[in-house]
Amino acid sequence: MAQITPQEAAEYLVRWGQVNRYEIAELRRTPIEQKFRQLCALSAARQAFGIDPDRNRLGAEVAARWQRIRAYYGE
Numbered sequence: 001m002a003q004i005t006p007q008e009a010a011e012y013l014v015r016w017g018q019v020n021r022y023e024i025a026e027l028r029r030t031p032i033e034q035k036f037r038q039l040c041a042l043s044a045a046r047q048a049f050g051i052d053p054d055r056n057r058l059g060a061e062v063a064a065r066w067q068r069i070r071a072y073y074g075e
Contacts, residue, residue, distance in 0.1 A: 004012070
């Protein structure tokens, strides 16, 4: 991976700040009806996928990893 200069890093952060402000403005302009339709579409899309048989096992693995991280850092 190529190294970037401090100047390039600062410019990158400025650009992403602009993107973030634009996204927030877009979300504020979006009518509540459209947001509700989008939420309904996401909910309906979830029904298109079957239940993941490994979901509980994978969730337990993630929880165990977080437990090890917390133990390591003394939390």
